[in-house]
Amino acid sequence: MQGDDPLKILATSVVIPVFNEVESLPELMRRCLGACRDLGPFELVLVDDGSSDGSRAIIREGAAEFPGTVVGIFLNRNYGQHAAIMAGFAACRGDLVVTLDADLQNPPEEIPRVVEALRQGNDVVGSVRAHRQDNLLRKLGSRVINAFTERTTGVQMTDYGCMLRGYRRHIVAAMLCCRERSTFIPVLANSFARRTTEIEVAHTARSSGESKYGLWNLVNLQFDLLTGMTKFPLRLLSITGAVLAFLGVGFGLILLILRIVHGAAWAAEGVFTLFAVLFIILGIQFVGMGILGEYLGRVFDDVRARPRYFISHVAGHSDLRETADVSAAAGTAGSVGNSLRRLLGAMVSDVDEEPEARR
Numbered sequence: 097m098q099g100d101d102p103l104k105i106l107a108t109s110v111v112i113p114v115f116n117e118v119e120s121l122p123e124l125m126r127r128c129l130g131a132c133r134d135l136g137p138f139e140l141v142l143v144d145d146g147s148s149d150g151s152r153a154i155i156r157e158g159a160a161e162f163p164g165t166v167v168g169i170f171l172n173r174n175y176g177q178h179a180a181i182m183a184g185f186a187a188c189r190g191d192l193v194v195t196l197d198a199d200l201q202n203p204p205e206e207i208p209r210v211v212e213a214l215r216q217g218n219d220v221v222g223s224v225r226a227h228r229q230d231n232l233l234r235k236l237g238s239r240v241i242n243a244f245t246e247r248t249t250g251v252q253m254t255d256y257g258c259m260l261r262g263y264r265r266h267i268v269a270a271m272l273c274c275r276e277r278s279t280f281i282p283v284l285a286n287s288f289a290r291r292t293t294e295i296e297v298a299h300t301a302r303s304s305g306e307s308k309y310g311l312w313n314l315v316n317l318q319f320d321l322l323t324g325m326t327k328f329p330l331r332l333l334s335i336t337g338a339v340l341a342f343l344g345v346g347f348g349l350i351l352l353i354l355r356i357v358h359g360a361a362w363a364a365e366g367v368f369t370l371f372a373v374l375f376i377i378l379g380i381q382f383v384g385m386g387i388l389g390e391y392l393g394r395v396f397d398d399v400r401a402r403p404r405y406f407i408s409h410v411a412g413h414s415d416l417r418e419t420a421d422v423s424a425a426a427g428t429a430g431s432v433g434n435s436l437r438r439l440l441g442a443m444v445s446d447v448d449e450e451p452e453a454r455r
Contacts, residue, residue: 107137108211109190113180114155115145117198121154125166127204128196135211141167142198143184146174159412168411177259178279183407185268193263195281202260206297210262219289221262222282225299260297261285330389337382344375 110128114121125140132138140162142155155168169187171180181195192214194207202223213221263271263285270288271281286292351372 106191106215107139107189108132108135108192108194109139109141109184109188110194110196110207111141111143111181111184111188112196112198113143113145113177113184114147114151114198115174115177115180116147116149116151118147118150118154120198120200121151121158124198124200124204125154125158127200128207129162129165131204131207135208137190139165139167139188139190141169141184141188143169143171143180143187145171145177145180156411163412166412170408170411172406172408178281181259181281182272182279185272187410188268191265193265193268195259195261195263197259201300202258203298203300206260209295209297210260213293213295214262214264218262218291218293219264219267220285220292222292222294223258223260223297224294225258226296258297258299330386330393333389334383334386337379337384337386339379340382341376341379344372344377344379347375348372 110132112124112128117124121142125142128140132140140158142158144152144155152168152170155166155170158166159168167187169183171183175183184195185193192211194210194214196202196204196207202225206223210221210223261282267285267288271279271284274284
């Protein structure tokens with residue numbers, strides 16, 4: 097894909113995870129369709145992540161009203177934002193893939209700017225929320241998480257929390273090949289990308305509903321990031337154990353010297369020496385746990401192969417591949433995606449335009 101003519105018009109898929117967004121969905125679809133009108137061939141893939149508020153019905157109506165353009169993917173229960181996006185990745189067909197939240201805090205009108213950055217040859221396009229319209233606590237929490245994530249993963253990115261992002265098809269295909277259950281998409285995508293960039297995008301206050309990411313969800317997301325993308329906590333355990341063991345040995349040597357100089361009475365008849373031995377044993381235990389953790393981490397990386405999600409049905413069929421002007425390189429990456437979709441087909445219980453029509 098790197099050798100593609102940057103002026104070639106490539107098909108675009110917009111993937112949006114949806115969870116209980118019934119109030120914003122009609123405007124979201126209207127604005128997305130309007131924003132993508134001049135992009136050339138495109139599809140809007142709405143992934144319902146087990147909504148219970150009527151969002152599913154609105155998505156079905158949109159798929160029926162705009163056949164071949166709006167596609168609804170319905171998961172049988174709530175699996176989380178990143179799993180829903182991966183389901184959308186497996187179903188979408190565009191050469192350029194843009195992800196967006198359904199809450200309209202990132203205006204859909206920014207989609208063309210992300211697509212333009214992708215057409216310039218970037219593998220991954222991140223976004224930075226300018227003049228962010230969130231409360232102070234949420235801003236500070238995001239800043240801490242961004243800094244900690246960058247330090248632990250080594251992947252430099254200003255704003256990990258903004259879901260308005262763009263990916264080229266071969267990056268999406270590479271992410272679909274990764275079978276771990278817990279996935280932090282921005283970091284995972286950057287690990288495969290050769291050329292990345294970030295752009296500033298607008299950010300507005302949430303007009304309806306409540307954020308699905310509370311404090312506990314953010315904490316869980318951070319744990320998923322650490323355990324899924326880095327072994328830093330395990331290595332920190334080994335380092336801590338080594339430091340404790342080193343301090344214990346040093347403490348023991350100091351006690352031995354002072355005992356010789358001042359006699360047994362000064363050392364409280366061996367109590368201090370016992371503490372030194374305890375430090376050494378504790379340090380050795382931490383080192384052993386860290387090494388064991390390293391091995392368990394590698395085994396964990398190899399055996400995580402459970403499905404991320406289960407698709408109950410699909411509404412709407414995109415004919416994007418038939419209308420798009422796809423390059424040879426894009427076709428190769430697309431075949432990888434098609435193969436993955438065939439593998440994932442075993443997890444799809446039924447696929448139809450309108451599920452109720454079968455009854």
